[in-house]
Amino acid sequence: MKRIFAYLLPVLALTAVLSAPIPAAAQAGDTQAEPATESPPESASEPAKPSLSALLTRLGDASFDEKAAIVDEIAASGDPQAVPLLRALSGGNLYVRASDGLAAVSKGEEGSETYTSLTGDPVEAEGLEKVRVNNMLRRKVTAAVSRLGLLSPKADVRLTSARAAFLEHDEEMLPLVEEALAKETDSGVKTALQQVRAAIALTSSGVTDDAVVAAIDVIKDRGDEDARNLIKPFTESENAKIKAAAVRAANAINTSLGYWAAAQNAWYGLSLGSVLLLAAVGLAITMGVMGVINMAHGEMVMLGAYTTYVVQDVMHSIAPALDTVSLVVAVPMAFLVAGLAGVAIERSIIRFLYGRPLETLLATWGLSLVLQQTVRTIFGPTNKTVISPSWMSGAFEIGHLTVTYNRLWIIIFSLAVLGLMMALLRYTRFGLQTRAVTQNRRMAAAMGIRTDLVDAMTFGFGSGIAGIAGVALSQLDNVSPNLGQSYIIDSFMVVVFGGVGNLWGTLVGSMTLGIANKFLEPYAGAVLGKIFVLVFIILFIQRRPRGLFALKGRALEG
Amino acid sequence: MTPAVRTALFGGASIWLLGLIAALAVIVPAMNLLMPPDSAFHLSAFAVTLIGKYLCYALLALSVDLIWGYCGILSLCHGAFFGLGGYAMGMYLMREIGDRGVYGNPDLPDFMVFLNWKELPWYWYGFDNFGFAMLMAVVAPGLLALVFGALAFRSRVTGVYFSIITQALTFALMLAFFRNDMGFGGNNGMTDFKDILGFSVQSDGTRCAIFVITAIMLAAGFLVCRAVVHSKLGKILISIRDAESRTRFVGYRVEHYKLFVWVLSACIAGVAGALYVPQVGIINPSEFEPANSIEAVIAVAVGGRGTLVGGIIGGVLVNAVKTFFTGTLPDFWLFALGAMFILVTLFLPKGVIGLFKKTGGIGVKLPGLGKLASGAAKEAKP
Numbered sequence: 001m002k003r004i005f006a007y008l009l010p011v012l013a014l015t016a017v018l019s020a021p022i023p024a025a026a027q028a029g030d031t032q033a034e035p036a037t038e039s040p041p042e043s044a045s046e047p048a049k050p051s052l053s054a055l056l057t058r059l060g061d062a063s064f065d066e067k068a069a070i071v072d073e074i075a076a077s078g079d080p081q082a083v084p085l086l087r088a089l090s091g092g093n094l095y096v097r098a099s100d101g102l103a104a105v106s107k108g109e110e111g112s113e114t115y116t117s118l119t120g121d122p123v124e125a126e127g128l129e130k131v132r133v134n135n136m137l138r139r140k141v142t143a144a145v146s147r148l149g150l151l152s153p154k155a156d157v158r159l160t161s162a163r164a165a166f167l168e169h170d171e172e173m174l175p176l177v178e179e180a181l182a183k184e185t186d187s188g189v190k191t192a193l194q195q196v197r198a199a200i201a202l203t204s205s206g207v208t209d210d211a212v213v214a215a216i217d218v219i220k221d222r223g224d225e226d227a228r229n230l231i232k233p234f235t236e237s238e239n240a241k242i243k244a245a246a247v248r249a250a251n252a253i254n255t256s257l258g259y260w261a262a263a264q265n266a267w268y269g270l271s272l273g274s275v276l277l278l279a280a281v282g283l284a285i286t287m288g289v290m291g292v293i294n295m296a297h298g299e300m301v302m303l304g305a306y307t308t309y310v311v312q313d314v315m316h317s318i319a320p321a322l323d324t325v326s327l328v329v330a331v332p333m334a335f336l337v338a339g340l341a342g343v344a345i346e347r348s349i350i351r352f353l354y355g356r357p358l359e360t361l362l363a364t365w366g367l368s369l370v371l372q373q374t375v376r377t378i379f380g381p382t383n384k385t386v387i388s389p390s391w392m393s394g395a396f397e398i399g400h401l402t403v404t405y406n407r408l409w410i411i412i413f414s415l416a417v418l419g420l421m422m423a424l425l426r427y428t429r430f431g432l433q434t435r436a437v438t439q440n441r442r443m444a445a446a447m448g449i450r451t452d453l454v455d456a457m458t459f460g461f462g463s464g465i466a467g468i469a470g471v472a473l474s475q476l477d478n479v480s481p482n483l484g485q486s487y488i489i490d491s492f493m494v495v496v497f498g499g500v501g502n503l504w505g506t507l508v509g510s511m512t513l514g515i516a517n518k519f520l521e522p523y524a525g526a527v528l529g530k531i532f533v534l535v536f537i538i539l540f541i542q543r544r545p546r547g548l549f550a551l552k553g554r555a556l557e558g
Numbered sequence: 559m560t561p562a563v564r565t566a567l568f569g570g571a572s573i574w575l576l577g578l579i580a581a582l583a584v585i586v587p588a589m590n591l592l593m594p595p596d597s598a599f600h601l602s603a604f605a606v607t608l609i610g611k612y613l614c615y616a617l618l619a620l621s622v623d624l625i626w627g628y629c630g631i632l633s634l635c636h637g638a639f640f641g642l643g644g645y646a647m648g649m650y651l652m653r654e655i656g657d658r659g660v661y662g663n664p665d666l667p668d669f670m671v672f673l674n675w676k677e678l679p680w681y682w683y684g685f686d687n688f689g690f691a692m693l694m695a696v697v698a699p700g701l702l703a704l705v706f707g708a709l710a711f712r713s714r715v716t717g718v719y720f721s722i723i724t725q726a727l728t729f730a731l732m733l734a735f736f737r738n739d740m741g742f743g744g745n746n747g748m749t750d751f752k753d754i755l756g757f758s759v760q761s762d763g764t765r766c767a768i769f770v771i772t773a774i775m776l777a778a779g780f781l782v783c784r785a786v787v788h789s790k791l792g793k794i795l796i797s798i799r800d801a802e803s804r805t806r807f808v809g810y811r812v813e814h815y816k817l818f819v820w821v822l823s824a825c826i827a828g829v830a831g832a833l834y835v836p837q838v839g840i841i842n843p844s845e846f847e848p849a850n851s852i853e854a855v856i857a858v859a860v861g862g863r864g865t866l867v868g869g870i871i872g873g874v875l876v877n878a879v880k881t882f883f884t885g886t887l888p889d890f891w892l893f894a895l896g897a898m899f900i901l902v903t904l905f906l907p908k909g910v911i912g913l914f915k916k917t918g919g920i921g922v923k924l925p926g927l928g929k930l931a932s933g934a935a936k937e938a939k940p
Contacts, residue, residue: 293718352904357718358632359903362859365852366899373892489729489848492722527733534730538706538723542713 052079056103057096059089059131067131068140075144083148090141095128104128146173150180155189162192167226169199194218202230213245220249223256224400260400265518271407273514274414275476277507278469279487280494281418284506285462287495289425289438290455292350293361296368297491298484299375300463303341304334304470305479306375309384324389327471334467342463346456354455368484376481383478392475410472417468422503424461434458493537513537571867572784576777582609583773587766603762607837608881610769614837616873617776617830619857623869624783625823626858628792629816630799632717635724636827637851638731639699641841643828645735645742646698648841649682650691651751651759658752668750669743679741688755695832696825703824704817711813711820716802725848732846747842759836772833776870779826783866786819795819853880856895859902862909871910 055070055077062070071089074082088094088105095104095115104123106113115123133141149161158180165173177196184190198215201207207215216234219227231253234246279301286294294300308330315326322329345367353360388406395404425431436444437454445451470483477483490513498509513533520529586609589601618640625631657664661671666678684690706727710720738744757764786792794815797805806812835841844850853876861872876898883891906912 293722349900349904358721359907361632361718361721362852362856363900363903366856366896366903368896369892369899370896373889373896377889489726493726496719496722527737531730531733534726538726538730539709541715541719541723542709 052077052082052085056085056094059094059096059103064132064134064137067133067137071137071140071144075147079148083145086141086145086148089131090133090138092130092133094131096131097123097127097129099127143172143176147176150176150193151183155186158184158186158189159192162189162196165196166192166199169196169203169230171200171204174200174204191221195222199230202234209239209242212242216242216245216249220252223253223260225257228253228257257400263399263401265522266515267401267403267407269515269518270411270511271514272517273511274411275473276487276490276494276514277418277510278410278414278472279466280491280498280506280510281414281421281503282462282465282469283491283495284498284503285421285465286459287492288502288506289434290458290462291357292354292459293357293364294350294459294462295361295365295488296345296371297364297463297466298486298488299368299371300338300342300466300484301470301473301487302375302481302484303338303371304467305386305474305477305483306379306384306470307334307337307467308386308471308474309379309479312386323387324391327389327392327475330471331468334471335464336467338467338470339460339464342466343456343460345463346459350459351452351455368488372481372485379481381481383480386474386479388475406475410475413472417465418503418507421465425503430454430457430461493534497537497540571865572780575780575867575870579613579773579777579780582613583770586769590762590766603765606762606765606769610765610772610837611834612874612877613769613772613776614830614834615854615857615877616870617772617779617833618827618854619861619869619873619876620776620779620783620866621823621826621830622854623858623861623863623866623872624786624826625820626855627864627866627869628787628799629795629819630802631816631820632721632855633724633820633823634721634848634851634855635728635731636823636854637848638728638846639703639824639827640831640834640850640854641731641735641843641845642699642702643695643831644835644841644845645748645831646685646691646695646828647832647835648748648751649685649694649742650688651754651836652748653682653686654754655750655752659750667743667748669738669746669748670741673738675741682741692832695828699824699828699831700821703821707817707820711816714813725851728846728848728851732843732848735843735846743842745843747840749840749842751836751839754836759839765837768833768836772837775829775833779829780866780870782822782826786822787866791815791818853895856899856902858909860898860906860909862911863907865909865911868909868911875910 052074055074059067059070071086074086085094085105093106095106097104104115104117106115113125115125115128117123146161146165150158150165152158152161162180165177174197177193177200181190181193181197184193195218198218201211201215202219212234216231219230228250231246231249234242235250237243237246279298282300283294283297286292286297308327311330311333312323312326315322315329345364349363349367350360353363392406392409395402397403425434433444433449433454434457436447436449437451437458441451444454473483473487477486494506494509494513497513498505498507516536517529517533520532523529524532586601586606589599590603590606593600618636621639622633622636625633625636652667655667659668659671661668663671666675670678685694706724710723715723734740735742735747736745742748751759753759754764754768757767759765787795794805794810798810798812798815802812831845854873857872857876858869859872860876861870862868879894879898880891883894902909
């Protein structure tokens, strides 16, 4: 029983890494436009070898020994398309019809299977006969799958196969690994293969002490959880030399894993921080520069997210080819929508309430309820999906650090937005006027600045930035009428913590809170971590009531 | 303009209000208990608890009015004090269930059995005792307010900053009470109450008794608040509201006065919560939602900030409107509530009371309360 599992494992691992599940490969016709399985003539272009489907057809009435030979032949063909078919064979899902030699793969529950031919067409169950397998054959298949992977012409396939082989480190794979190692030219794959060899050395009997020490050293460099588990038994070894090497290696791995875990937390923290930064930076303008407490700020974010949804929908119906850039189009649109909404709010409500911060707070809270309900009435209460464009999905790895593209883009985006805002406030005429009105309203008016216009524009600007934040958040979070509410308290915390009216403070505040949140989470859990952060801010405000970087805003102190 | 004049002007309305509360306390139970069920004058048990609920909200609004209307502190966490009082009552009612729960465990409430807890946590000790539980309904919110207020007022966190951190406080409490590990029933809170002091919470008699007690507590709360705002202390509170720095420079320890009225207000909110729970039959963490606290504030604004009668009227009015909308036009309630916020702050700064009383009411003659509050801030700046 154990043995079967041991052989199934690499198969499963390969299923995962090759990301070509059996049905997809079987329906190669429409999902995978790979020529190799589409029709026999393709393989026939290599006249020396029989085609894959011809080999499979022969499996039908062959004896187990003949089948083993055929599997060996398939393995030798080096055709990567054979992998899913071999797996179907090993799983007992491969069928052959004796009359016309048609091979088919079954899927679905026993008793209600459906059959598809190699070209992906549905096949009648009539006359199909299961290709019988035994354990010997399964072993052969496993070896063949490993072989196809490790000797694949593609370096990335070889790498994933080598990684899977490391987890399995089966003694019987040693000759194959040696063979692959001898041929290997890519240094990354070579290292991976050496680690496989070392792992096999550690787990098989009859290996010299020196070889074990050398293997431990090779595996140490992997520095991950699997390497630690492999080395762990040797830290109890009776051989002093091996024990010393193993303990040294285990400690080194622990230290490096600790650093990587910290780095991963910091990355998550930066990512959360950049989201907070986006949500809070518009607030920093309206609250910090204008002294307006806008509780409807979160709803400006929500408006931006819904704008993204609408833009995507409209562009999809007009020009489906431009789907990948709809997010780019959504940025200025969201800025406009939220910005215009902001100007309208300022002109109709907030301008009557300047100098009355508590009343502003209540009125804008009421406004947020109205906006939420309006959106809920128009779009319905259910979540809307905004599809990530291809250049934002996926991930890459730096060492043991997984970096997803959407998080990376959002960090870059948030910093760009912050930089743009700072430049705008610093170098443009609009920025100059805004700062003048902030510092001394009457003097600015006396100099000929239309202060009420500046007020409306500044508020619209802050709201527009919130709309842009909504575009980014639509990539991470559900687009729902409550989207804004979940960020508003955190955003206020960031602005209060960083110091009202200072964009640097907002940057430092959001990143600090983001990272603090993520570092507390593993120890305290997500909810408790959040509570700690809130309590910390409440205590922090006691010490520095004006935030980290204090600046004087306009009549904010009520 | 002098405080003495305001006191005199305000006498009449409070007598009317107390009379109204007393009349309710007699008529509502009578209509429920004495009238036959088929009579046109019969009041269902549901209506009794509904009116009782409004009175609880009125008491909560009163406590918000005391702190906001008379001391200028906008609290966005009174819902949390209300909830803490409610949890104290809920814990007593849970202990009263005894072994009649689903699991029949005489020592542990159902949700603890469900979570495989073996022992009663220490903070549940004493809640078998009604007196102790009621003491806690006042002490727990009071203590939280004392610690929080002492920290905040000492470092002179005022105005909007204070409002925002009070909102963070109630948000943090909500997250905490949602946790099962806290030992307060987590997400589901506490419910399925059986009886209170041996009387079934479902029976009409008990409901009416709780109603009468609620009315009495509302009247008592009103009188306490009235005594505070009409004393010398109350005049200092108003001067803090209108010109905090000036009051400090005159020589008053502003933070002590603020702290006193803040803790008092939290205790009143706790009482309101404790009375609320047996009437609605459930307490759960949603009471800590920031929106609940803000609804209490808007009730005060609607009724008329800075007049105790206005607070009570607003508490009843807003919640009655809420019942109406959520019952008949559920989609429209948030529009109505939002519009209420905006219209009241823009066009009705003195609330409903301001419509009827063109003169009178404390501070009404002054040019807008909010402007004064921020006027104090401008003063503070060099």
